[in-house]
Amino acid sequence: MSSAPDLDLEHVAKLARLALTPAEKEQFSQQLGDVLQHIEQLAKVDVTGIEPTAHAFPVVNVWAEDVARPGLPVEVALRNAPAQRDHLIVVPKVVE
Amino acid sequence: MTYEAVIGLEVHVQIRTNSKVFSRVAAGYGQPENTLTDPVILALPGALPVMNKAALDAIIKAGLLLGCDIAPVCKWDRKNYFYPDSPKNYQISQYDQPMCLGGTVEIELPGAARNVMGEHKKIPLTRIHLEEDVGKLNHFAADSLVDYNRAGTPLMEIVSEPAMHTADEAFAYLTSLRATMIYGGISDCDMEKGQLRCDANISIRPVGQKELGVKVELKNLNSISFVRDGIAHEIKRQTAVLEAGGTLVQETRDYDGQTGLSQSLRSKEMAHDYRYFPDPDLMPVRVDEAWQARLRGECPELPFDKQRRLIESYAVPYTITSVLVWDRALADFFEAAAKLSGKAQAVGNWIVNDLLRELGAAKLTLAASKVTPAHIAGLVALIDAGTLLPNAAKEVFIEMFATGDQPGAVMERKGLKAVPVDAGELEQWCRDAIAANPKSLADFKAGKESALNGFKGLVMKAAKGKADPKRVDETLRKLLAGM
Structure with missing residues (x-):
C-alpha cells in the first residue's frame, strides 16, 4: 500500500488530460502504486521457454476481405459533435 | 570547414x-x-x-x-x-x-x-x-x-x-x-x-x-x-x-x-x-x-530491372528507356509494339516523342488513347517499306491518334502514300546535287560522312519532299562511290 518510487503521477495525469484534486492525487498515487507492485511481482515469474505473445488468446490472422460497405450518413455521424459547420466537426483552433 | x-x-x-x-x-x-x-x-x-x-x-x-x-x-x-x-x-x-x-x-x-x-x-x-x-x-x-x-x-x-x-x-x-x-x-x-x-x-x-x-x-x-x-x-x-x-x-x-x-x-x-x-x-x-510465396508471384519487374532488360534485349538507347520505365503501362506498350514490329528503336521514338506529345496535348492517359501497339508497329512498317515518307508519316500519326484508324487506312484515305519516284529521275537529281556542291563532294571523299546531308537537302528540294530518304541515300552513295 505505498506509491511506487518511479511513478510520476503529475506527468501521467497531464498526458491523460486529467485535472486531479489533492485528495484524488493521494488516492490514485496509492492505487497505481499497488498496480505497479503487482506488475513487479508478475515480472518475477520465471518465463524461460515461454513464447512471448501480444494477446491472451493464441489466435492469429483474424481479418475480413476488402469489401466495402456503406458507412453512416453524415447527419448520423455528426450527431454527437458539439459543433458542426458544412458537415465538418468544429474544434477549438489547433496548430501542431 | x-x-x-x-x-x-x-x-x-x-x-x-x-x-x-x-x-x-x-x-x-x-x-x-x-x-x-x-x-x-x-x-x-x-x-x-x-x-x-x-x-x-x-x-x-x-x-x-x-x-x-x-x-x-x-x-x-x-x-x-x-x-x-x-x-x-x-x-x-x-x-x-x-x-x-x-x-x-x-x-x-x-x-x-x-x-x-x-x-x-x-x-x-x-x-x-x-x-x-x-x-x-x-x-x-x-x-x-x-x-x-x-x-x-x-x-x-x-x-x-x-x-x-x-x-x-x-x-x-x-x-x-x-x-x-x-x-x-x-x-x-x-x-x-x-x-x-x-x-x-x-x-x-x-x-x-x-x-x-x-x-x-x-x-x-x-x-x-x-x-x-x-x-x-x-x-x-x-x-x-x-x-x-x-x-x-x-x-x-x-x-x-x-x-x-x-x-x-x-x-x-x-x-x-x-x-x-x-x-x-x-x-x-x-x-x-x-x-509470402503467393505475393512474390504477383510482384512485377522493378523499374530499373526493366530498364536494364529493355536496353539489353531491344538495344534501345537510354534516352528512350529513361522515359519509358517510370510508367509501367507505357513500358509494356513499348514492349508489345517492339515485339510486333521488330524495329524497337523506331517504335520507341514514335512512342516517346509523338505519342507522349499528343497524349499531353489531348490531356489523355495511355489507357484512354485510341493508338495501340499494333498502330505503332504498322506505321513503322510502312515507313520502313518506303510507302510512307517522314513528313507524311507525321501526318498519318496525328490522324491515327485522333481517329484510331489503322495507319494504312489513314494513308490511303488522305492520299499520303509515297509516289514511287522514277529511278532515272532520282539519279538525275542526285547528279545535279553533287555537281552543285563541290565542297561537300571534297569533304565526303575526305571521309566526312555528314557531307552527304548537303546533297540530300538538294535532292529532297528537287523532289518536293516526295523522295524516299532511304533510296536517296542509296543512290547518292552509289554515284559517289564511282567518282
Whole structure:
C-alpha cells in the first residue's frame, strides 16, 4: 500500500488530460502504486521457454476481405459533435 | 570547414484498398465530408476493429519489392495522444514489431548529360510498418474543422536509414520509391491527394566526423520537387548558421514550396510520450512462407530491372528507356509494339516523342488513347517499306491518334502514300546535287560522312519532299562511290 518510487503521477495525469484534486492525487498515487507492485511481482515469474505473445488468446490472422460497405450518413455521424459547420466537426483552433 | 549533409526520409504511402484498414466502410479521396465513417472510425462505444486482408497483402508485397525481411509475426500497438485528427485518442500502429525490416531502394543520380545514365546506388531502409491514417484538419482564424473521411485509410510508413547526402539523392529516392509502389499496384502515390507524404530529417556535420549533427525535421514537403528544394534550402541554412559561429537547435520546420522559405514550428508543449502498448482488440499477424510465396508471384519487374532488360534485349538507347520505365503501362506498350514490329528503336521514338506529345496535348492517359501497339508497329512498317515518307508519316500519326484508324487506312484515305519516284529521275537529281556542291563532294571523299546531308537537302528540294530518304541515300552513295 505505498506509491511506487518511479511513478510520476503529475506527468501521467497531464498526458491523460486529467485535472486531479489533492485528495484524488493521494488516492490514485496509492492505487497505481499497488498496480505497479503487482506488475513487479508478475515480472518475477520465471518465463524461460515461454513464447512471448501480444494477446491472451493464441489466435492469429483474424481479418475480413476488402469489401466495402456503406458507412453512416453524415447527419448520423455528426450527431454527437458539439459543433458542426458544412458537415465538418468544429474544434477549438489547433496548430501542431 | 567543409560540411556534409545526412538525410533520412520518412515516407507515408496510402495503400489503395476498397475499405479501411480496420473497418469495412469505404476508403477514398474526394468524397463529401464525413461520409466515409462508421462506428469504428468514430470510436463509438463497443466498436471493434477488424484487419483488412488486402492491406496486409499490400504491405508484404511492398516489403518484398524492396527486398525487406518480412516479420514472421507482428502485432498492433496503440500510440496514445490527444489531437482532434483521431477520435479514439490513439492511433493503431506498429511500434516494436513492424511488418518489414531492412530492404533497399535503388536510385539513379543525375547523369553527366540528359542522354547519359547516372550513377546507381542502393539506399538502405530501416523498416516499413502499417498504421491507420488520421482525419484531416482545416485551420481557420477562430477554429479548426475536422473531416474523418481519411481516418482509418491504410497507411505505410517507410523509413530510410540516414544514408542520403544530397537533395538530388532524396529526389531520386522518392522518384524510385513512388514508381515501385505504382508498379506494384500498392498505391497511386498522388501527392496532391496526400497518397504519398514525405518528412525529411536533415543534419550536417564536418566531413570526416562520424557523429551526426543536430537534426532538423522538415515537414509539409508536398511535391517531389519541394522535397528537393526544401532539403537544398535546409542544408544551406544549417551551413550558414554554423559558418557564422551559431549553434543549431533540434526542431521541426515547415517548408513553403511557394516562397522557398522555411520557418520553425511551435514545438509541442510536451515531448512526445505516446505510451505505446499492444492493442488488445486486434490479434497478431503471422506470415508464413506460402503467403509470402503467393505475393512474390504477383510482384512485377522493378523499374530499373526493366530498364536494364529493355536496353539489353531491344538495344534501345537510354534516352528512350529513361522515359519509358517510370510508367509501367507505357513500358509494356513499348514492349508489345517492339515485339510486333521488330524495329524497337523506331517504335520507341514514335512512342516517346509523338505519342507522349499528343497524349499531353489531348490531356489523355495511355489507357484512354485510341493508338495501340499494333498502330505503332504498322506505321513503322510502312515507313520502313518506303510507302510512307517522314513528313507524311507525321501526318498519318496525328490522324491515327485522333481517329484510331489503322495507319494504312489513314494513308490511303488522305492520299499520303509515297509516289514511287522514277529511278532515272532520282539519279538525275542526285547528279545535279553533287555537281552543285563541290565542297561537300571534297569533304565526303575526305571521309566526312555528314557531307552527304548537303546533297540530300538538294535532292529532297528537287523532289518536293516526295523522295524516299532511304533510296536517296542509296543512290547518292552509289554515284559517289564511282567518282
